[in-house]
Amino acid sequence: MKKYALAPCNGMSPNGLVCRVAVGDFKKENENAISLCMGSTSADIENKNTPMLKKYPIIAINGCGNKCVNTILENKGINVAKTINASDVLKSHNICATDPFRLDDEAEECVKIIKRELENIQEIKI
Template structure:
């Protein structure tokens, strides 16, 4: 990847929200070109966090059909380069997240699946 990208993960209390947060966190730790945006700070207009919104392209990672991440960013006037939905991603597999607070073995598999899709989307965007 030539330029940094920011990932904005769902912060909702659903199993898919947890998968979104863990996948984004793992990717941000593994690649210094990937930043993770705190949606709570973004929603609260915390100074410092809002500068990131204008500096880097942002990919929204929604947990469910509510698509809150994308909606919040758009309501803030933030242009996003794309959106992914964990629920839609996992619906195409035999796996599902089971808990909103802790990952079990199946939840960890879900994280891996979602990370792979996010990486594919980042690669697609950087072409």
């Protein structure tokens, strides 16, 4: 499988933390995955990162329904190959994280669920 980029939520919410940890853990276990910094992407007003952002298919992992990751990338003219909305996924599992700064046992379970979502996507040809 070719390389692809993971763009996690960088929001200061419990799901933002869950998304970042899930992407970090997933990336460590998958050599074909790279991760993007959404802060750097959104701050890049001169679009110096655009060639790199267009190099790989991107999976957006949004923390909530606001879809900030998708919006930032789309505003830069970058296509998103796949999207995960963590709040919807976690709601369907009847679980939620509650702390934007620390992972407790429930938040660690949320991380595992989002990682499974990423594993399911990587099985699809991107």
